[in-house]
Structures are given as structure tokens and as C-alpha cells.
Amino acid sequence: MAFFERLRAGLDKTRKNFTDKIAALVSGSAAINEDFYEELEALLVMADVGVNTTGKLIEAIRAAVKRREVTEPDQVLPFLRAYVSERLGEGVARTKISGTPTVILVVGVNGVGKTTTIGKLGHYYSLLGYKVMFAAADTFRAAAADQLAIWGERAKATVVRQAEGSDPAAVVFDALQSAKAKQADILFIDTAGRLQNKANLMEELRKIHRVIKREIPDAPHETLLVLDATTGQNALNQAKVFQEVADVSGVVLTKLDGTAKGGIVVAIKEEIGIPVKWIGVGEGVMDFRPFEPEEFVKALFDKE
Amino acid sequence: MAFDSLSDRLQSVFQKLRGRGKLSEADVNEALREVRLALLEADVNFKVVKDFINRVKEKAVGDEVLASLTPAQHVIKIVHDELTELMGGTQSKLMVASKPPTVIMLVGLQGAGKTTTAGKLGALLKKQNKRPLMVAGDIYRPAAIQQLQVLGQQLDIPVFTMGDKVSPVEIAQSAIAEAVRTGRDTVIIDTAGRLHINEVLMDELKAVKATVKPHEILLVVDAMTGQDAVAVAEAFHRELGIDGLIVTKLDGDARGGAALSVKAVTGRPIKFVGMGEKLDALEPFHPDRMASRILGMGDMLTLIEKAQAAFDAGKAEELERKLRKDEFTLEQFLEQLQQIKKLGSLESILGMLPGMGQLKKLQDVKIDEKEMAHVEAIIQSMTKEERRNPSILNGSRRKRIAQGSGTRVQDVNRLLKQFEESRKMMKKMKDLQKLTKKGGFKLPF
Numbered sequence: 001m002a003f004f005e006r007l008r009a010g011l012d013k014t015r016k017n018f019t020d021k022i023a024a025l026v027s028g029s030a031a032i033n034e035d036f037y038e039e040l041e042a043l044l045v046m047a048d049v050g051v052n053t054t055g056k057l058i059e060a061i062r063a064a065v066k067r068r069e070v071t072e073p074d075q076v077l078p079f080l081r082a083y084v085s086e087r088l089g090e091g092v093a094r095t096k097i098s099g100t101p102t103v104i105l106v107v108g109v110n111g112v113g114k115t116t117t118i119g120k121l122g123h124y125y126s127l128l129g130y131k132v133m134f135a136a137a138d139t140f141r142a143a144a145a146d147q148l149a150i151w152g153e154r155a156k157a158t159v160v161r162q163a164e165g166s167d168p169a170a171v172v173f174d175a176l177q178s179a180k181a182k183q184a185d186i187l188f189i190d191t192a193g194r195l196q197n198k199a200n201l202m203e204e205l206r207k208i209h210r211v212i213k214r215e216i217p218d219a220p221h222e223t224l225l226v227l228d229a230t231t232g233q234n235a236l237n238q239a240k241v242f243q244e245v246a247d248v249s250g251v252v253l254t255k256l257d258g259t260a261k262g263g264i265v266v267a268i269k270e271e272i273g274i275p276v277k278w279i280g281v282g283e284g285v286m287d288f289r290p291f292e293p294e295e296f297v298k299a300l301f302d303k304e
Numbered sequence: 305m306a307f308d309s310l311s312d313r314l315q316s317v318f319q320k321l322r323g324r325g326k327l328s329e330a331d332v333n334e335a336l337r338e339v340r341l342a343l344l345e346a347d348v349n350f351k352v353v354k355d356f357i358n359r360v361k362e363k364a365v366g367d368e369v370l371a372s373l374t375p376a377q378h379v380i381k382i383v384h385d386e387l388t389e390l391m392g393g394t395q396s397k398l399m400v401a402s403k404p405p406t407v408i409m410l411v412g413l414q415g416a417g418k419t420t421t422a423g424k425l426g427a428l429l430k431k432q433n434k435r436p437l438m439v440a441g442d443i444y445r446p447a448a449i450q451q452l453q454v455l456g457q458q459l460d461i462p463v464f465t466m467g468d469k470v471s472p473v474e475i476a477q478s479a480i481a482e483a484v485r486t487g488r489d490t491v492i493i494d495t496a497g498r499l500h501i502n503e504v505l506m507d508e509l510k511a512v513k514a515t516v517k518p519h520e521i522l523l524v525v526d527a528m529t530g531q532d533a534v535a536v537a538e539a540f541h542r543e544l545g546i547d548g549l550i551v552t553k554l555d556g557d558a559r560g561g562a563a564l565s566v567k568a569v570t571g572r573p574i575k576f577v578g579m580g581e582k583l584d585a586l587e588p589f590h591p592d593r594m595a596s597r598i599l600g601m602g603d604m605l606t607l608i609e610k611a612q613a614a615f616d617a618g619k620a621e622e623l624e625r626k627l628r629k630d631e632f633t634l635e636q637f638l639e640q641l642q643q644i645k646k647l648g649s650l651e652s653i654l655g656m657l658p659g660m661g662q663l664k665k666l667q668d669v670k671i672d673e674k675e676m677a678h679v680e681a682i683i684q685s686m687t688k689e690e691r692r693n694p695s696i697l698n699g700s701r702r703k704r705i706a707q708g709s710g711t712r713v714q715d716v717n718r719l720l721k722q723f724e725e726s727r728k729m730m731k732k733m734k735d736l737q738k739l740t741k742k743g744g745f746k747l748p749f
Contacts, residue, residue, distance in 0.1 A: 046531045048532070110553060143453075147451075195553060197557040230533075232562070259500070261532065283444070
């Protein structure tokens with residue numbers, strides 16, 4: 001089970017931080033009283049789960065206590081684990097690679113790791129034997145296309161690009177034609193980072209989405225929103241707005257190898273309903289994993 | 305609601321308090337509970353919030369406040385003062401070395417915006433007649449060096465690089481020598497993004513620090529960072545001893561709690577904030593103004609400064625005269641729109657006005673380049689009389705104008721509405737000017 005080992009290795013910091021505290025909390029409490037809930041709330045909020053979702057989780061525990069399903073402090077953790085992983089697990093489906101080409105649009109705010117994510121995923125699909133193509137539709141940031149080109153070399157993917165400052169929708173159009181002509185299996189579209197409250201940039205994204213749909217009616221087959229695990233509650237706004245504009249089908253949660261606790265995943269699933277599909281745990285080409293709710297939550301909450 | 309801004313949230317809390325003649329201790333507690341939630345939802349660190357609330361509570365339940373005739377204002381003022389204090393009291397400037405070059409090193413997590421910030425900082429310094437040299441010290445991220453080089457070209461600032469095969473320590477050292485040789489007075493060192501728990505890479509930064517002895521080590525923090533901001537800032541500070549912070553992406557709708565927390569845990573000031581994608585969008589950080597903005601009291605000082613920088617003084621005087629006489633017409637509106645464009649987006653301007661945070665209709669007053677052309681056409685299709693006195697614009701006149709300008713009647717209507725909004729905005733500015741002339745900037749309640 002090398003995969004789980006590595007998932008654990010990547011999540012080690014995350015888990016240690018979070019569960020040590022919960023374990024300390026549980027062992028230090030004689031009873032499930034208001035102090036206990038208050039401490040639990042503090043821990044969940046500090047894991048970026050968010051006030052709202054934390055409230056819901058605490059309510060769920062209170063209800064379970066009332067039903068006498070949970071009676072001792074040390075039963076709280078297993079209950080929470082089961083509860084959260086069940087909710088995270090809904091709607092997680094793998095990307096189907098079918099038709100030529102399968103179009104995967106990658107969106108997100110600035111600096112979350114879109115290009116790096118594409119590099120890693122592209123490399124992964126290349127290894128599986130698919131013909132992979134990248135579209136450098138970030139024509140705004142200086143040297144963004146160069147960055148993607150370097151990843152293209154690593155991933156053995158053809159990169160379609162134009163000059164900096166050109167219309168990103170035109171790059172996408174080009175890439176779609178090229179992918180069809182060259183019979184690529186998967187086309188990843190890298191877009192410029194954009195803050196979700198920038199109306200003009202969101203319109204630009206809407207246009208990109210429209211162009212894709214026009215050229216290949218059932219595309220994009222997947223729209224991945226890349227989220228930085230260190231992001232706080234703003235990730236909810238991001239998910240909400242990007243979903244409205246580009247019909248996001250899944251989240252890639254990056255930078256989970258830091259001390260950021262990744263609790264935002266729970267909030268996003270609870271409040272927006274978008275499932276997490278991949279997680280990023282480092283800068284290396286292999287440093288990403290499919291999101292496995294059970295394993296993720298287990299790694300997150302387990303006392304070892 | 306989770307998506308309300310902190311300022312909206314606090315305003316509704318204080319609205320409740322304002323309605324009260326007298327406050328009991330329970331009232332204050334209730335309000336502070338809301339403040340606590342709002343701050344937590346804004347990603348202010350849990351522990352920082354706890355301390356903050358305790359401090360405010362101590363001051364707010366004192367006899368003086370409860371006996372005051374306007375207790376709500378008292379509480380708001382305490383929150384405002386504490387918030388300002390939390391963010392660092394007064395504005396903090398960059399250090400300048402007595403013997404040039406001044407060496408500035410930018411550090412932070414991946415994706416915080418270090419390279420972009422290096423460019424922006426270079427642009428800012430150049431504007432102040434400094435001669436910066438930017439140093440490409442990120443040898444890990446693909447194309448990071450190219451990115452800085454492109455920025456250097458755009459800004460006409462030299463970029464020092466030794467490629468990605470030389471250690472950052474050596475690069476930094478050679479860069480200082482280069483700066484001395486070419487007479488550059490400020491050196492901005494860009495470094496690779498790294499996790500604060502990556503010992504190897506943190507050691508690398510320590511080595512750079514030991515070698516070039518930077519005058520300023522600035523930690524670049526993303527405004528959207530959650531609770532972890534504190535752990536990151538603490539670790540960088542412990543390992544490197546940072547001198548200040550730059551908070552990026554504040555032009556987003558993140559409530560920016562990270563900005564509140566980092567100062568509190570490191571004791572180091574926020575020196576600049578990134579406010580946009582353009583290279584001139586780096587601003588000095590003013591804690592008091594930021595506190596006002598968060599509380600929805602507007603950021604008039606920044607607006608006035610921006611206006612002063614962008615407006616032609618003569619024209620401004622003329623406008624003021626006309627405003628006073630209430631002669632603000634569509635013709636001036638057109639001129640204004642063009643001037644306002646220089647100030648930045650209309651949304652950001654409105655965000656600085658007191659009470660405007662609650663205005664959800666901001667969509668209506670959004671302007672873009674194309675629309676500007678339409679506006680121009682519409683106004684130019686009006687008669688002089690119509691421009692002076694838009695109230696005479698009845699249905700048939702509007703239809704004629706729409707036809708004349710190649711737009712639709714709705715467009716004409718929308719423009720007139722924008723004009724009205726704009727008039728109101730100008731009025732607000734005028735009132736404020738009176739206020740400041742009267743002496744002292746007072747809280748608007």
C-alpha cells in the first residue's frame with residue numbers, strides 16, 4: 001500500500017498538528033460539557049473549517065450525544081471521522097478520458113498552483129499512455145507560458161501558445177483545433193489567475209468557457225478549481241463564483257504539505273457541494289494524489 | 305451569512321447598538337459575540353480574536369461607557385482604536401541604508417506573489433527617483449527568472465541573474481557587487497517560495513541573510529490566507545527575523561484577517577499592500593485607514609490623496625466651484641469619468657466612501673472602456689440645454705439621443721442614473737472637505 005504510505009507522508013504535518021490537539025483535548029476532558037465543545041470549536045475553526053461548518057459539526061455531535069450514540073469524550077473523534085468522511089465522499093468521480101480530446105479547464109485565483117497542477121496531472125496521464133496537450137491561456141502574467149512550456153517538456157506534452165498579451169480565448173480556440181487535428185487524448189487549459197471579484201476577468205473566463213463549448217459541445221469535460229490549502233474562508237467565495245462562471249466540477253487542493261490544516265475542504269463540500277478530486281503535496285512531479293475521502297479523513301483525524 | 309463582508313457584518317452589529325439609548329453589560333457582550341464571529345469569518349486568527357475581544361471588553365464595560373449618552377459610539381470607537389492598534393498603529397516606512405545599496409529581501413510561501421511584488425516595489429522605488437536593481441534569486445520554480453526579466457523590461461529596471469544553476473547565496477552576493485559597480489542604490493532580492501517547515505530551504509535563506517545582511521527582510525503574505533498565516537509568519541520570523549510584511553491580493557474580496565493577525569504575532573509592521581494586477585498597484589499601508597475600511601467608515605484619506613495625484617489642480621478648483629453652486633452637469637460628468645478612470649476602478653473608489661460598503665448596486669456604476677465610448681457618444685448627442693439640465697429629458701428626447709448615439713434608450717437611462725449616483729458621490733466628497741477644513745477628521749457618526 002505504497003500509495004497510502006505516501007499520502008500519509010504528505011499529510012503528516014497536517015495530521016500531527018490537528019489530531020495531537022484533538023487527542024490532547026479528549027484525554028484531558030472528563031466529560032462532554034460546554035468547555036469541551038468550546039475547545040472543539042476552537043480546534044475546528046483553527047483548522048479553517050469555518051465558523052458555519054464548525055457550528056454544524058458541533059450540532060451533529062450534540063445530536064449524537066443526545067441520542068446516546070456518543071457518551072464518552074473518546075468516542076467523539078471516531079464519530080467525527082465517520083461523519084466528515086461520509087460527507088466528503090459524496091460525488092467524487094474520476095475524470096473519464098473519453099472522446100478526442102477530453103478537455104480539462106483549470107481555473108483559480110492567483111498563485112494557487114494552476115500551472116504546477118497541470119504539469120503534474122499532464123505527466124501522470126502521459127505515463128498512462130495518453131497523448132497530452134497543454135494550452136497556455138495565461139497570456140497575462142509575465143513568463144507564464146514559459147513556465148508551462150517547461151512543465152510540457154517534463155510531461156511530454158505539446159504546448160500551444162501565443163505571444164504574451166494575446167486574447168486567451170484565441171489561444172484556447174487554437175489549442176482546440178490543434179488537439180482535434182493531432183488527435184490528442186487530453187487537452188489541459190491553463191488560465192490566468194484571477195480574483196473572483198474582478199468582473200472583467202471573470203467575463204474573460206466566461207468567454208473561454210463559451211469558446212470551448214462551441215467547439216466541442218460536451219466540453220469542458222472537467223473544470224478544476226485549484227485551491228491553496230492555506231486559504232481561509234475566502235475559498236468559499238472562490239468556489240461559489242468560479243462555479244457560477246465556469247461550472248466547476250471538482251477541486252484540486254494544493255500545498256497540503258505545509259502546516260495548513262485543509263479544513264476548508266469540509267466547508268466547501270458542505271456549503272458549495274463541490275467535491276475535491278486531487279490533492280497536491282509538494283513541488284515534485286509526483287507530488288499529488290487522487291483525493292480519497294476515507295483515507296484523507298483517516299489521515300487527518302487518526303491518532304495512529 | 306458567511307459571504308457578508310466583515311465591514312457589512314460589523315455595521316449591522318453596530319446598527320443594533322445605535323438603536324439603543326442605554327447599554328447594559330449584556331448588550332455589549334452580545335455585540336462583541338457578533339464581532340468575534342465576524343472576525344473569525346474574516347480569517348483573523350482564533351487566538352488573536354480572543355485577545356482582541358478581551359481587550360475591547362475590558363474597555364467597553366467600564367462605567368464611563370455605560371453611563372455615556374452615546375454608548376454605541378463609544379464601543380465602536382474602542383473597536384476601531386483596538387483594530388488600528390492590532391494592525392500596527394502608525395504607518396511604517398522602508399528602511400534606507402546610510403551607505404547604499406539598501407538591500408531588501410522578499411521571502412514567503414509559494415504563490416504569495418513575491419516576484420510580482422518585487423516588480424511593484426521596483427516600480428515604486430523608481431518613481432521615488434531611486435535606482436533599484438532586481439535580483440532573480442528563485443532558481444527553483446520554472447520560468448521564475450524569465451518572469452522577473454519580463455517585469456524588468458516592462459519597468460526599465462535592470463535584473464540581475466546568474467541562471468538557475470548557481471546557489472542563491474552566490475547570486476545575492478554577486479548582485480550586491482553588481483549594484484555597487486553600476487551605482488544602484490537599492491537591491492531587491494526575489495527568493496523562491498518555500499514552506500516554513502522546509503528546513504533545507506529555510507537554511508538557504510539564513511545563509512543568504514548571513515552573507516548579504518539585508519536591511520529589510522519582508523515577508524510576503526497572501527491576504528486570503530486562513531488561520532495558518534500565523535504559523536507561517538511566526539516560523540519565518542523565528543528563523544530569519546523579519547522586518548516587515550507585505551500583504552498581497554487585497555484587491556480581492558478576502559476579508560483580510562491574515563493581515564490583522566500577522567502583525568499581532570510577529571510584532572512587525574505591514575509596510576505595503578498589493579491592490580491590483582498592474583505594476584503600480586502597491587500602496588503604503590495605513591493601519592488607521594484600514595481599520596476604518598473594515599468598519600465600513602470609508603477610507604476618505606486614501607481617496608483624497610489619490611484624487612490629488614490624479615486630478616488637474618485647476619480643473620479640480622473649477623469643479624469645486626461648480627459643485628458648490630450645484631452646477632455639476634453632464635458635460636463635467638464626462639470629464640469626470642475620464643479623470644476618475646485615472647483613480648482606478650469605480651468600485652474601489654466607492655469602497656473608500658463611508659457607507660458605500662452597503663451599496664449593493666455597485667454593478668450599476670461599473671465602467672469599462674467600451675462603455676466610456678458609449679457614454680461619450682450619448683452625451684455628445686444631447687443638446688447643450690439637455691446637458692445642462694438633464695431633467696428635461698423626456699421619452700422622445702431620450703429616444704432621439706439613443707438613435708443619434710447608436711445606443712438604446714436603456715443605455716441612455718442607465719447613463720442618467722450613473723450621473724445621479726455620481727452627483728451624490730461628489731456631494732459626499734464636498735461634505736467631507738468641509739469636515740476636514742473644520743479641523744480634524746472626525747468619525748462620521
